[in-house]
Amino acid sequence: xxxxxxxxxxxxxxxxxxxxxPLFDPLADxxxxxxxxxxxxxxxxARRAAAMPSTPPLPMLxxxxxxxxxxxxxxxxxxxxxxxxxLVFLAGDGALAAVLARAEHPLGxxxxxxxxxxxxxxxxxxxxxxxxxxxxxxxxxxxxxxxGACR
Amino acid sequence: xxxxxxxxxxxxxFKPGRIGKFATRNLIKYGACCVSxxxxxxxxxxPRELARMRVIANTGCGIITNQxxxxxxxxxxxxxxxxxxxxxxxxxxxxxxxxRYIHDGGALAIQQILHAGRYGGIxxxxxxxxxxxxxxxxxxxxxxxxxxxxxxxxxxEHAEAARRSIKAGFDGTEVTSFMGYLLANFNSKFTNQxxxxxxxSTRNRGRFMRELIDGMKxxxxxxxxxxxxxxxxxxxxxxxxxxxxxxxxxxxAVECGVDMISVTVGWQEAPESSIGRDIPPxxxxxxxxxxxxxxxxxxIAFGNRLPDPGMANDCIARGEFDYWEVxxxxxxxxxxxxxxxxxxxxxxRRCIGSLNCLSRLFRDLPYTCTMNPALGHExxxxxxxxxxxxxxxxxxxxxxxxxxxxxxxxxxRGHSVTVFEKSDRIGGSLLGYATHDLAxxxxxxxxxxxxxxxxxxxxxxxxxxxxxxxxxxxxxxHQFDACVVAAGAxxxxxxxxxxxxxxxxxxxxxxxxxxxxxxxxxxVLGGGKVGLVVAESxxxxxxxxxxxxxxKRLAGDVMPSFKWRHSAWxxxxxxxxxxxxxxxxxxxxxxxxxxxxxxxxxPADTVxxxxxxxxxxxxxxxxxxxxxxxxxxxxxxMPRGLDAAIQEGYRLGVRI
Numbered sequence: 001x002x003x004x005x006x007x008x009x010x011x012x013x014x015x016x017x018x019x020x021x022p023l024f025d026p027l028a029d030x031x032x033x034x035x036x037x038x039x040x041x042x043x044x045x046a047r048r049a050a051a052m053p054s055t056p057p058l059p060m061l062x063x064x065x066x067x068x069x070x071x072x073x074x075x076x077x078x079x080x081x082x083x084x085x086x087l088v089f090l091a092g093d094g095a096l097a098a099v100l101a102r103a104e105h106p107l108g109x110x111x112x113x114x115x116x117x118x119x120x121x122x123x124x125x126x127x128x129x130x131x132x133x134x135x136x137x138x139x140x141x142x143x144x145x146x147x148g149a150c151r
Numbered sequence: 152x153x154x155x156x157x158x159x160x161x162x163x164x165f166k167p168g169r170i171g172k173f174a175t176r177n178l179i180k181y182g183a184c185c186v187s188x189x190x191x192x193x194x195x196x197x198p199r200e201l202a203r204m205r206v207i208a209n210t211g212c213g214i215i216t217n218q219x220x221x222x223x224x225x226x227x228x229x230x231x232x233x234x235x236x237x238x239x240x241x242x243x244x245x246x247x248x249x250x251r252y253i254h255d256g257g258a259l260a261i262q263q264i265l266h267a268g269r270y271g272g273i274x275x276x277x278x279x280x281x282x283x284x285x286x287x288x289x290x291x292x293x294x295x296x297x298x299x300x301x302x303x304x305x306x307x308e309h310a311e312a313a314r315r316s317i318k319a320g321f322d323g324t325e326v327t328s329f330m331g332y333l334l335a336n337f338n339s340k341f342t343n344q345x346x347x348x349x350x351x352s353t354r355n356r357g358r359f360m361r362e363l364i365d366g367m368k369x370x371x372x373x374x375x376x377x378x379x380x381x382x383x384x385x386x387x388x389x390x391x392x393x394x395x396x397x398x399x400x401x402x403x404a405v406e407c408g409v410d411m412i413s414v415t416v417g418w419q420e421a422p423e424s425s426i427g428r429d430i431p432p433x434x435x436x437x438x439x440x441x442x443x444x445x446x447x448x449x450x451i452a453f454g455n456r457l458p459d460p461g462m463a464n465d466c467i468a469r470g471e472f473d474y475w476e477v478x479x480x481x482x483x484x485x486x487x488x489x490x491x492x493x494x495x496x497x498x499x500r501r502c503i504g505s506l507n508c509l510s511r512l513f514r515d516l517p518y519t520c521t522m523n524p525a526l527g528h529e530x531x532x533x534x535x536x537x538x539x540x541x542x543x544x545x546x547x548x549x550x551x552x553x554x555x556x557x558x559x560x561x562x563x564r565g566h567s568v569t570v571f572e573k574s575d576r577i578g579g580s581l582l583g584y585a586t587h588d589l590a591x592x593x594x595x596x597x598x599x600x601x602x603x604x605x606x607x608x609x610x611x612x613x614x615x616x617x618x619x620x621x622x623x624x625x626x627x628x629h630q631f632d633a634c635v636v637a638a639g640a641x642x643x644x645x646x647x648x649x650x651x652x653x654x655x656x657x658x659x660x661x662x663x664x665x666x667x668x669x670x671x672x673x674x675v676l677g678g679g680k681v682g683l684v685v686a687e688s689x690x691x692x693x694x695x696x697x698x699x700x701x702x703k704r705l706a707g708d709v710m711p712s713f714k715w716r717h718s719a720w721x722x723x724x725x726x727x728x729x730x731x732x733x734x735x736x737x738x739x740x741x742x743x744x745x746x747x748x749x750x751x752x753x754p755a756d757t758v759x760x761x762x763x764x765x766x767x768x769x770x771x772x773x774x775x776x777x778x779x780x781x782x783x784x785x786x787x788x789m790p791r792g793l794d795a796a797i798q799e800g801y802r803l804g805v806r807i
Contacts, residue, residue, distance in 0.1 A: 117388030
């Protein structure tokens with residue numbers, strides 16, 4: 001399945017996110033995570049997308065903490081600048097579908113996809129800002145190196 | 152100078168070399184692998200740094216590279232909290248001292264210039280890059296794109312820094328793209344997405360590097376310029392360069408007349424390990440061999456995950472590279488080259504790849520070394536091994552790392568030392584840990600072998616199979632002046648007092664040491680380092696394993712650089728985990744586990760207690776009125792781990 005198609009299934013992502021409510025409890029209201037197709041950002045795509053504001057918006061999924069709940073909504077990807085999210089995941093074809101298809105612990109699948117770089121991620125906030133927004137558990141759950149790779 | 156016995160055994164490593172007009176006494180290059188973070192916040196070199204460099208200067212290497220200094224007054228190139236700067240002549244006096252130390256030690260002095268690019272701007276709210284590509288590690292700063300004017304200024308600043316280095320007395324300079332610094336950012340198509348002449352094709356991306364080399368060579372025409380370049384970025388999956396592109400870029404550096412290429416591996420944010428002890432020694436040698444084959448007329452230095460001098464000697468013999476570049480092994484044992492040259496290789500204290508050094512740098516702390524407690528404290532006489540004013544008879548209880556470190560250090564000072572160990576081997580808890588380590592048991596076992604060798608050489612008596620207790624002490628009364636309790640820690644079985652069926656629990660440390668056998672279906676209570684190591688090992692050997700952890704995360708007491716490894720192993724091995732959970736009842740059939748989600752029954756034939764540990768402190772009370780001096784160190788004071796054990800054992804050993 002193309003990444004863009006998997007991104008459009010808002011209801012499926014909401015169900016997935018609801019299954020992890022405790023993970024998002026520490027997040028401050030307004031904290032937001034974006035998911036877009038990697039194609040748009042890959043190999044210069046971040047620049048391409050930033051330079052093409054006139055093209056139709058590309059699909060993006062936004063998970064935003066609102067009223068104590070992580071709410072999934074459709075958004076628009078216009079490059080990595082000014083996305084209004086704190087972290088963004090850019091998924092290759094099939095990666096998000098694999099996450100959605102996993103009945104038990106789908107975020108475990110997301111972690112695997114991240115480790116295999118089939119999903120990339122970028123942080124758009126500083127370490128301190130992320131910590132203040134309550135991201136530590138989420139970042140840890142996905143195995144994202146928070147302080148440095150130390151490898 | 153007469154050839155020393157070890158030099159004859161490793162003739163290729165110890166043969167003289169030459170770079171440019173400069174001769175080197177051997178083919179060992181001390182690499183500036185990471186900065187110390189010992190310096191002033193304004194980039195000034197401190198007495199602490201100078202003292203460390205005096206030690207490094209005397210390591211016996213043919214070439215010594217001083218740690219990377221940032222070249223710009225804005226601090227955009229500054230990667231580390233206390234990194235040295237070289238953007239102004241006011242920094243010269245200390246660099247002159249360092250160059251002199253290196254020359255006095257008989258080595259060629261190279262100054263590294265380090266502009267961290269994507270990883271820089273540590274004191275600023277931004278970093279500079281060829282293009283705006285956001286960070287994948289939140290430790291680093293948000294990016295700003297460099298203009299062409301910025302690029303030109305940056306090259307001028309590098310050239311000025313090179314000129315200043317030579318003025319300070321260094322023989323040559325080095326610029327590094329290691330680990331994803333600025334040069335690597337321009338070279339890589341992951342971070343260079345420019346559409347001008349500095350971006351696009353490999354040739355264009357390499358333009359910054361070529362201009363940089365040219366600028367530095369023009370500034371210092373009679374002195375070698377070394378460049379550190381990735382043989383592999385390990386960023387391929389992120390859209391970075393593949394190995395062919397890395398070698399194409401090396402070719403461009405060769406075209407520019409660079410005097411040496413130091414081949415490196417990986418970026419800070421690479422998803423794969425490159426230098427940890429889960430990578431087998433020699434794993435990356437093929438990159439150096441390819442570089443040498445591709446550029447036979449250019450000196451190639453290499454050392455990534457190549458900690459063994461014997462292996463390095465063989466690589467040079469086979470023509471895989473020209474200089475062995477070594478850093479961390481010399482942090483672990485600054486005497487390594489001398490020991491090897493003198494045929495005392497078995498005395499070398501190996502770098503065990505714990506990456507304590509890097510873990511601390513990423514927390515803006517000075518680096519330290521698990522294996523070398525004196526590193527970073529060279530300026531403090533209190534850390535020096537000096538002859539004891541009063542020679543004492545010292546008894547040490549426990550032959551784990553804390554006890555052995557204390558015993559050996561005290562023996563070096565002239566004390567007469569006897570170690571009492573209740574088991575039949577040196578090593579303490581480390582032995583069990585090493586036996587089950589998935590990364591590379593031999594590294595950890597080397598610590599134990601080192602203690603065995605050095606105890607023999609220093610005349611430390613180790614009485615194995617001897618349990619220290621009040622009865623033993625009565626039999627030894629007045630024979631010793633000082634007693635060190637280094638009896639380690641055990642699993643705190645009292646923690647499970649209210650657990651129904653607790654009598655079925657098996658102690659994790661007994662399993663680790665082979666004193667108890669686990670079955671085929673195992674539940675481990677505790678997901679800290681003890682529980683994880685036992686669980687992973689049992690799973691690897693075919694058992695079905697689940698971990699129950701009371702905390703919401705695994706690996707709470709694991710060193711940062713190994714947390715992600717355990718996380719990966721748990722997943723790869725498909726070990727079932729229950730977090731924020733506790734066992735409520737153990738039966739012959741298994742364990743009942745309760746969490747916020749409810750109760751689950753996990754079938755098991757063995758339930759292993761690997762929860763909190765408790766220091767073995769009873770001897771402090773027992774011996775209090777039986778000996779003149781009573782001390783303690785390591786896990787016997789508070790359960791921690793190898794690093795604390797070695798540091799404390801040493802600190803007590805130099806003081807007692």
